[in-house]
Amino acid sequence: MTAEKQGARRGRGKRAGLSRQRILDAALDLVDRRGFKALTMRSLGEQLDVEAMTLYHYFPNKGALLDGLADQVFRAAAPAMHGSTDWREALCQYAKALRKGLLRHPAILPLATSRPAVTQATLDDIEACLRMLTDNGFPLGRALHALNAVSVFAIGHAVVEAQLVVDAHESGGTSWLAELETERYPLITKAARDRAGVDDEERFTLAVDAMLLGFDELRTG
Known part of the structure; x- marks a missing residue:
C-alpha cells in the first residue's frame, strides 16, 4: 500500500x-x-476502514479488546438485574437476559467460557449485585457463590443450546424418540409425543427458579 493510500485510510x-x-x-x-x-485487529480495522494501528489508541492490545467484547454481552444483561428490588426477581431476570444475549451471539460463547468479564463497568455491576444480596441477608461468600452459579448456569445452558442441534427425525430427536418401543420406554415415548420437557426456555426457567429457592433457604443458614 502506498503512503498516499495509507494516508487516505488514516484520514477516513x-x-x-x-x-x-x-x-x-x-x-x-x-x-x-x-x-x-476471524477477529483480528487487522480484520477489524478493515471493517472500520482504518489502519489496525488506529485501534490501539482505544485498546492497548487484543486482550483489552476481548475484555471489552466479553463486557458487551454481560453488561447487556445487567439492566435486567437492576430492574427489581426483589433479589430473586433480579437474579432471575439477569439469568434470562444473559442466556438470550449469548444465544443472539453464539459465536461469542468461546470467549464467554474462557475469559472473565473484568472491566470497570462490569465490576460496578457485580458490586451492585453483591450489595443487593448482602443487604438481603446473604453472607458475602454465599452472595458471590449465588451470582457466579447463576451466571455459569446461564452460560453453560446457552453453550448446549447453541451446539446441540438435533433434527426431530435424527437419533435423539422427538420424532425418533416417539417411535421407540412403548412397552420398554413408556414415559420417554409419551414425553416425545406430547412434547413434554422439550422447551429449552421452560427448562432453563425451571432450573433457575429451583436454584433461587435453594439460595433463599441457605442465604442465612
Whole structure:
C-alpha cells in the first residue's frame, strides 16, 4: 500500500468518528458474521476502514479488546438485574437476559467460557449485585457463590443450546424418540409425543427458579 493510500485510510478513520463503543459494536458484528477466529485487529480495522494501528489508541492490545467484547454481552444483561428490588426477581431476570444475549451471539460463547468479564463497568455491576444480596441477608461468600452459579448456569445452558442441534427425525430427536418401543420406554415415548420437557426456555426457567429457592433457604443458614 502506498503512503498516499495509507494516508487516505488514516484520514477516513479520523473522519469516521471512531469511539470505543463503535469499535466494540463492529467487533461483535464481525464475530457474528464470520466467527470468533476471524477477529483480528487487522480484520477489524478493515471493517472500520482504518489502519489496525488506529485501534490501539482505544485498546492497548487484543486482550483489552476481548475484555471489552466479553463486557458487551454481560453488561447487556445487567439492566435486567437492576430492574427489581426483589433479589430473586433480579437474579432471575439477569439469568434470562444473559442466556438470550449469548444465544443472539453464539459465536461469542468461546470467549464467554474462557475469559472473565473484568472491566470497570462490569465490576460496578457485580458490586451492585453483591450489595443487593448482602443487604438481603446473604453472607458475602454465599452472595458471590449465588451470582457466579447463576451466571455459569446461564452460560453453560446457552453453550448446549447453541451446539446441540438435533433434527426431530435424527437419533435423539422427538420424532425418533416417539417411535421407540412403548412397552420398554413408556414415559420417554409419551414425553416425545406430547412434547413434554422439550422447551429449552421452560427448562432453563425451571432450573433457575429451583436454584433461587435453594439460595433463599441457605442465604442465612
